[in-house]
Amino acid sequence: MVEIQGNMPPDPQKAEAEKDAAVKKSLGKIKNKIIVMSGKGGVGKTSTSVNLAIALSNAGHKVGIMDVDLHGPDVPRMLGLDGMPELNSNNKLSPIKYSENLSVISIESFTPGKDDAIIWRGPLKYAAIRQFIGDVDWGELDFLVIDSPPGTGDEPLTVAQIIADAKAVIVTTPQEVALADVRKSINFCKTVKMEIFGLIENMSGLSCPHCGEMIDLFGSGGGERTAKETGIRFLGSIPFDPRVVVCGDSGACYQEAHAASAVTTAFVSVAEAVAKPG
Numbered sequence: 001m002v003e004i005q006g007n008m009p010p011d012p013q014k015a016e017a018e019k020d021a022a023v024k025k026s027l028g029k030i031k032n033k034i035i036v037m038s039g040k041g042g043v044g045k046t047s048t049s050v051n052l053a054i055a056l057s058n059a060g061h062k063v064g065i066m067d068v069d070l071h072g073p074d075v076p077r078m079l080g081l082d083g084m085p086e087l088n089s090n091n092k093l094s095p096i097k098y099s100e101n102l103s104v105i106s107i108e109s110f111t112p113g114k115d116d117a118i119i120w121r122g123p124l125k126y127a128a129i130r131q132f133i134g135d136v137d138w139g140e141l142d143f144l145v146i147d148s149p150p151g152t153g154d155e156p157l158t159v160a161q162i163i164a165d166a167k168a169v170i171v172t173t174p175q176e177v178a179l180a181d182v183r184k185s186i187n188f189c190k191t192v193k194m195e196i197f198g199l200i201e202n203m204s205g206l207s208c209p210h211c212g213e214m215i216d217l218f219g220s221g222g223g224e225r226t227a228k229e230t231g232i233r234f235l236g237s238i239p240f241d242p243r244v245v246v247c248g249d250s251g252a253c254y255q256e257a258h259a260a261s262a263v264t265t266a267f268v269s270v271a272e273a274v275a276k277p278g
Contacts, residue, residue, distance in 0.1 A: 022134035039181025055271035067106035080251025
């Protein structure tokens with residue numbers, strides 16, 4: 001008689017089912033899933049994701065940031081975070097704590113060097129994003145802010161496939177080149193049947209440090225016009241402030257350092273709009 005050994009190879013179908021169950025369980029504890037998208041690079045999408053998450057957490061909401069910009073993960077350095085997530089007693093990864101109400105997971109935290117390139121194709125990206133959800137102990141969250149890379153590639157498509165109730169917040173700048181790409185993001189959301197929560201116009205004017213006059217660096221009002229034309233909720237305009245760049249590069253909290261600024265006021269207003277759907 002052939003004796004059946006106890007160390008049989010794992011059943012692939014069972015393993016996949018367990019991963020799917022872990023994802024479902026994790027998502028079930030998260031009330032709102034917001035994916036921050038942009039049609040093109042250079043519009044300040046990640047700084048918008050980070051500052052929106054901080055504004056929401058400052059308002060008392062439990063917030064997580066999931067950085068799925070796998071080829072250009074910048075969230076940890078913008079928040080001044082170092083180190084790797086640790087395994088907890090449930091054999092899950094604990095996201096890195098930024099504050100009592102805000103935690104973060106990013107591929108940058110797992111790479112030996114911050115300048116190491118991530119050279120992955122679609123299947124690996126899908127697996128990583130699924131692990132960021134199912135293998136991470138997010139706990140009970142009011143908001144999961146998902147920072148996606150520019151465009152409509154693997155990462156936002158994977159989020160649309162895995163997180164059926166994710167809603168998109170699209171970031172643009174006022175000029176027509178950026179707005180043309182925003183319309184592609186809008187069409188992407190319609191194609192994958194993802195609800196568009198709203199649109200944010202970033203870098204919307206610079207207050208002259210000498211005379212206080214507003215300078216429209218990239219034009220004015222294009223984001224709001226596009227939102228109106230496409231029937232999308234306009235969440236607000238964020239002024240341009242060079243100090244946002246300085247804080248992002250140094251890992252300092254802009255909203256803490258410049259609490260009375262127009263940018264902080266704008267992010268507080270956008271966070272209020274996001275927290276109160278209408």
